[in-house]
Amino acid sequence: MREGHTYPDPEPPRPGPGRMRPTGWRPLVVVAVVGALLGFAVRPVAQWLGETAPTVGLLQVGALYFLAAVLAALAWQTWRTLHRQGGTLEPHRAVNRLLVAKSCALVGALAGGAYGGYAAAFLDRFDVLLGRERVVNSTAGVVACALVVTAALVLERACRTRGDASGDLP
Template structure:
């Protein structure tokens, strides 16, 4: 005779790791992505020379777009911090998750972008006599710094999204 078990009596398996918790973005991951971007950015100019195509020009439009993203992230971080920490307001869970995902995605992407532009700038060091060499160097440096600003403002936003430990009653 087989014994059938009631599905309600079976234990529910626990998910691996801390359930529902997201840790801060690891600095090692950001550094690794930045170094990968640095190498790839540095390889762009030599690859273009080897292929016989002109090296890409860096216009001010993407540089300004990166700066705008950094400013928007900073404003969202400040607003989130003020709402949660200073005023003690509650943030709807889906909005908090959206901001956290935005912060993490922008931090990772910003690290690659910063590394890529800084690597491209490094490839032009000593070649400022080349056609548009100085322009490429300066604009790439500014774009790389804008990428660093994106990472910094993303990490500030990530920090602003933190809540106290202790369960749902402390969720904000």
């Protein structure tokens, strides 16, 4: 510290309004397009490296369907607690559910785009057994990711409280 120079005392952070906007369609579309470009690039990059492009397993796709079911059940339980029964949710639980919903919506859009791009990369190889398997399994992955995004957005909206006329979330 230099002589004669004083630094102001740091102010404590001021509390903000504590609100968050619902996830819009624009970020989801941008993330899905980025995922599609990455998914489409897997086949040419694998060929350039002299490797075989990976296959899409049904276990990964099944895990996405399971995630969509869990998110849908959590959305139903949250909506029922807050709106139908007139109950309350502890603030930290509501924020946790909201953050899970937002992150699952974005990651679901990214993965769905990647599966779609990967399927598109193999459309010209649909007559070959592994090409058909990659397209069919990737398409099932796109559907699963669409369900994940939908369930996540429903969960996000279920976290709204009664006084949220502005569309903000707690």
